[in-house]
Amino acid sequence: MSIVCTIFLFLLTVSSAFAFAVPKPPIVRQLSTSVTSNSTASCSANGNPIDDCWRCDENWKDNRKNLADCAVGFGRDSIGGRAGEFYTVTDSGDDNPLNPSPGTLRYAATQDQPLWIIFDRDMVIQLKQDLQVASYKTIDGRGNNVQIAYGPCLTLYKVSNVIINNLYIHDCVPAKRNALSSLGGYSDGDGISIFESRDIWIDHCTLEKCYDGLIDAVNGSTDITISNSYMLNHNEVMLLGHSDEYSGDRDMRVTIAFNYFGEGLVQRMPRCRHGYFHIVNNIYREWKMYAIGGSANPTIFSQGNVFIASNNQFTKEVTKRESADGDEEWKEWNWKSEGDEMVNGAYFTPSGKEDSPSYAKFSSMVARPASLLKTTHPSVGVLSCEIDQAC
Structure with a gap:
């Protein structure tokens, strides 16, 4: 009987350990073999x-x-x-x-x-x-x-x-x-x-495999920053704007900064409607359809990002517009790429006025040179911070 009890207690202890084990979040892939590994002293004035x-x-x-x-x-x-x-x-x-x-x-x-x-x-x-x-x-x-x-x-x-x-x-x-x-x-x-909602900040999160979007902001939400986050393994990543008909999103302002859009992503990084979107110093890797899309005349300022296309010749374009009236309508939308680095044939299709005052008015922060993102392994997503040490 004592042997049976001992075995039972052992199995109970093991099963409890597995039940309460918390799996670790995924770690971001390096850009290439030439990129330095993630530093434990990543706090050291890296320009973020x-x-x-x-x-x-x-x-x-x-x-x-x-x-x-x-x-x-x-x-x-x-x-x-x-x-x-x-x-x-x-x-x-x-x-x-x-x-x-x-x-x-x-x-x-x-x-x-x-x-x-x-x-x-x-x-x-x-x-x-x-x-x-x-x-x-x-x-x-x-x-x-x-x-x-x-x-x-x-x-x-x-x-x-x-x-x-x-x-x-x-x-x-x-x-x-x-x-x-x-x-x-x-x-x-x-x-x-x-x-x-307004005045929202999402930082250093890891998001993947949700039923609908990873992060959606709609119905007049504004003054939002999404930063330093790692997104992977998902189809429709981020929707910003409720519908083409909903004019309440015309004042929406969102900053997307220092994020890593990683493996297994398909589209909507983000998909924008109506408002103003500053997309700064992010890394995009091998999207399966497109990276940045929109409809209903959003202003999109893409600045200092790295876009790495997959080897699929049909998914090299970063951008996608949806317009019921065709090219003549979207050619008036202000979409600008400034200081972005295009890798493996990636390309951004601009539109609207190159020097529109809207870019200056809705520039939400200072961008770093995109080249810096390629020389340091990105420190994004959930951090492994230890007590009494720099994080």
């Missing part, structure tokens, strides 16, 4: 103003809220939960979305007051319904491997001042919302859905 702002601080754990001073681009005014207390998530569960338990992410993210939300350990959070994050919240996963996966994911609806940092968001699916949800119906299965 966000990372240079906080990553060299060995006491970043005690100075977490300094991150709120580091945003760039159109979302730079987002302060998240800087004015609030810290809240530590200790429970990865989501048993009662209508009445969330203290200690859960849902409980913290739905509170009325500002909060800076952190985590006490590695965890995978499988939500039962999409989590509608309230205004003035920071969800800060630095120092832990925090994943939101295998269920509905994050929604920002009629909110402002939200920072989402260092989360691995993947395998998101639609789900029916409860009767008290202000949105009703079903969630879309996006990684992060943004509706009628």
Whole structure:
């Protein structure tokens, strides 16, 4: 009997270890064999103003809220939960979305007051319904491997001042919302859905394999920065603008900066409607259809990016327009490439006025030379930050 008990306890211990093991997020591929490997001292003034702002601080754990001073681009005014207390998530569960338990992410993210939300350990959070994050919240996963996966994911609806940092968001699916949800119906299965919201900053996240988009911003959302994130293994990556007919997106302003659009991506990096989009210092690798697309006369300023086409001769073009009236309409849209590097036959089709005042008016930040992106392995996605060390 004692031998049987010993074996049972051993198997229970092993199975528990596997149950609570948290898989690591994927690591970005190098640009080529000539690119240097990712440095552990990547905080060292590499020209990325966000990372240079906080990553060299060995006491970043005690100075977490300094991150709120580091945003760039159109979302730079987002302060998240800087004015609030810290809240530590200790429970990865989501048993009662209508009445969330203290200690859960849902409980913290739905509170009325500002909060800076952190985590006490590695965890995978499988939500039962999409989590509608309230205004003035920071969800800060630095120092832990925090994943939101295998269920509905994050929604920002009629909110402002939200920072989402260092989360691995993947395998998101639609789900029916409860009767008290202000949105009703079903969630879309996006990684992060943004509706009628402003002053949003998404930084150092890894996103892949969601049912719909990885990040979508629609219905009059504006002043958004998406930075330092790693996106891979997905079809329709990022939709910015609800529909061609929805004029409320004409004032949308989004900055896409320092991201890595990696393997297995097909299209919409992003797909834009109506508004103003500054696409700066990103790396695009081997898209399967197109990289940057749009309709309904968006202004797109592509600056200092690296576009690496695949060997497929039919997918060399970076851009794609959708216009019911054909070429004569889209030729008037202001789409400009400045300082971009085109690799393996990639090409960007410009349109509109080369020197339109709209580019200067809606230039949201200073671009680095694209050549710098090819000499240093990109430090994107979820960071492996250790306590009491530079991140």
